Amino acid sequence: MKLLEDRILKEGVVLPGNVLKVGSFLNHAIDISLADEMAKEFYRLFGDRKVTKILTIESSGIAIGSLTALQFGCPLVFVKKSNSSNVSGECYRSVARSYTHSNVYTAVVPKQYLSSDDFVLIVDDFLATGEASEAMVDIVRQSGATLVGIGILVEKTFQTGGKKLRSQGIHVESLASVESMENGKIVFTKQ
Amino acid sequence: MKLLEDRILKEGVVLPGNVLKVGSFLNHAIDISLADEMAKEFYRLFGDRKVTKILTIESSGIAIGSLTALQFGCPLVFVKKSNSSNVSGECYRSVARSYTHSNVYTAVVPKQYLSSDDFVLIVDDFLATGEASEAMVDIVRQSGATLVGIGILVEKTFQTGGKKLRSQGIHVESLASVESMENGKIVFTKQ
Numbered sequence: 377m378k379l380l381e382d383r384i385l386k387e388g389v390v391l392p393g394n395v396l397k398v399g400s401f402l403n404h405a406i407d408i409s410l411a412d413e414m415a416k417e418f419y420r421l422f423g424d425r426k427v428t429k430i431l432t433i434e435s436s437g438i439a440i441g442s443l444t445a446l447q448f449g450c451p452l453v454f455v456k457k458s459n460s461s462n463v464s465g466e467c468y469r470s471v472a473r474s475y476t477h478s479n480v481y482t483a484v485v486p487k488q489y490l491s492s493d494d495f496v497l498i499v500d501d502f503l504a505t506g507e508a509s510e511a512m513v514d515i516v517r518q519s520g521a522t523l524v525g526i527g528i529l530v531e532k533t534f535q536t537g538g539k540k541l542r543s544q545g546i547h548v549e550s551l552a553s554v555e556s557m558e559n560g561k562i563v564f565t566k567q
Numbered sequence: 568m569k570l571l572e573d574r575i576l577k578e579g580v581v582l583p584g585n586v587l588k589v590g591s592f593l594n595h596a597i598d599i600s601l602a603d604e605m606a607k608e609f610y611r612l613f614g615d616r617k618v619t620k621i622l623t624i625e626s627s628g629i630a631i632g633s634l635t636a637l638q639f640g641c642p643l644v645f646v647k648k649s650n651s652s653n654v655s656g657e658c659y660r661s662v663a664r665s666y667t668h669s670n671v672y673t674a675v676v677p678k679q680y681l682s683s684d685d686f687v688l689i690v691d692d693f694l695a696t697g698e699a700s701e702a703m704v705d706i707v708r709q710s711g712a713t714l715v716g717i718g719i720l721v722e723k724t725f726q727t728g729g730k731k732l733r734s735q736g737i738h739v740e741s742l743a744s745v746e747s748m749e750n751g752k753i754v755f756t757k758q
Contacts, residue, residue: 405680406643408636434626439633439643445599446637452597452630489596 377417377551380529381564383410384552390560394504394532402529403436403501408443414551415443418499418527421549425524426495429453431516433483433508437500440529444499453489455512457481468518472511483511485519492520503528503550506537513546530554533565568608568742571720572755574601575743581751585695585723593720594627594692599634605742606634609690609718612740616715617686620644622707624674624699628691631720635690644680646703648672659709663702674702676710683711694719694741697728704737721745724756 389397401407427448432441433455445452457474458481466487473480490496496519498512509526516523523546531538531550534557541548553565580588592598618639623632624646636643648665649672657678664671681687687710689703700717707714714737722729722741725748732739744756 399677400679401642404645404647404677406633406636406645408633408641408643411633412637435629435645435647438626438629439645442597442599442602442630442633443637445597446603446634450599451592452599454595454597454626454630456595456626486590486595488591 377414379410379413380552383407384530384554385562388562390557390562394535394557396502396530396532396554396557396562398530403439406439408439411440411443414440414529415447417551418444418497418549419447422497422525422527422547423448425497427497427524428493428495429490429497429521430499431455431485431490431496431512432499433457433512436502440501441499444497444527448497453485455483455485455515457483468515470511470514470518472507473505474507483508483515485515487519490516490519490521494519494521495524496521497524498526499528500526501529503531503537503541503548504535506535506540509537509541513541513544525549527551532557568605570601570604571743574598575721575745576753579753581748581753585726585748587693587721587723587745587748587753589721594630597630599630602631602634605631605720606638608742609635609688609740610638613688613716613718613738614639616688618688618715619684619686620681620688620712621690622646622676622681622687622703623690624648624703627693631692632690635688635718639688644676646674646676646706648674659706661702661705661709663698664696665698674699674706676706678710681707681710681712685710685712686715687712688715689717690719691717692720694722694728694732694739695726697726697731700728700732704732704735716740718742723748
């Protein structure tokens with residue numbers, strides 16, 4: 377998606393450890409007009425499929441998740457990281473590692489929010505090593521719901537997450553695919 | 568807002584310690600149609616004022632914050648709780664206590680995302696003791712921005728947060744005001 381690639385080139389900052397910082401428009405301060413265009417793009421890519429829930433993970437997935445749910449006219453459910461005193465009852469759980477924060481957390485969704493009747497589209501801001509996406513896929517499988525696919529804003533294709541997910545037959549769409557960030561220069565995969 | 572009050576009566580659960588659990592439609596699984604109606608109500612209540620940024624706090628404020636930003640056609644900025652390796656550079660910081668989770672955290676916003684030119688509408692899901700709102704007000708003041716007001720989904724008027732904020736002359740609007748939850752019975756303030 378050219379609009380997103382241009383913005384990443386303009387405002388994205390490459391930090392040590394292959395971290396791409398896009399907090400000024402994508403996942404901390406959020407350009408809602410751009411986010412709304414990206415949500416419409418997800419609808420264009422997956423709107424021919426039945427979708428009953430959008431699933432994302434806190435915190436930075438929730439904005440794009442909300443706007444995508446608005447496009448699909450269905451509820452949003454978000455995965456919480458680690459348990460909280462406010463998540464009571466039976467839950468689906470999956471252990472994941474955060475690439476950005478170098479820690480391990482448990483992804484949690486109360487069982488009442490996902491069932492075998494659901495058709496789930498997973499949405500997230502980044503796909504790098506794929507740990508968060510894999511935890512969400514694991515939770516969808518535990519629930520017995522149908523996984524429609526995964527919509528990602530920015531995929532780093534030089535990391536292994538996308539390959540692992542696609543090799544399982546999962547339909548993954550990324551709106552911007554970063555092929556390399558060597559010496560701070562961001563190169564996108566040609567569409 | 569009757570739509571919200573009716574839904575709270577239908578699905579809200581009163582937990583020990585005056586916690587009102589509305590995770591099934593408001594802040595964990597999110598009924599996006601309802602959230603969109605609430606965002607439109609915030610626009611009806613504050614839309615005559617100049618607003619350049621919507622400010623909210625992770626995680627449960629982000630969904631309503633995103634939809635409200637869409638109504639106002641302006642960016643969303645969210646406050647992160649505690650510092651993260653991905654928040655670099657100069658930040659506004661304010662210490663707050665979580666009523667629900669009984670812990671203390673530092674509310675953080677990078678300085679580049681709020682400036683003295685901004686007109687800020689704060690949006691959050693709950694107002695009880697007001698600690699999160701006060702931390703956001705503190706951050707807005709540190710930035711020199713103009714505080715337009717605070718839009719809240721559910722206020723517990725039997726707790727002190729709303730009174731403290733309004734006594735400072737802040738324009739606070741709550742879409743549902745819970746007067747009491749004694750013995751698990753939810754009573755709303757008459758509009």
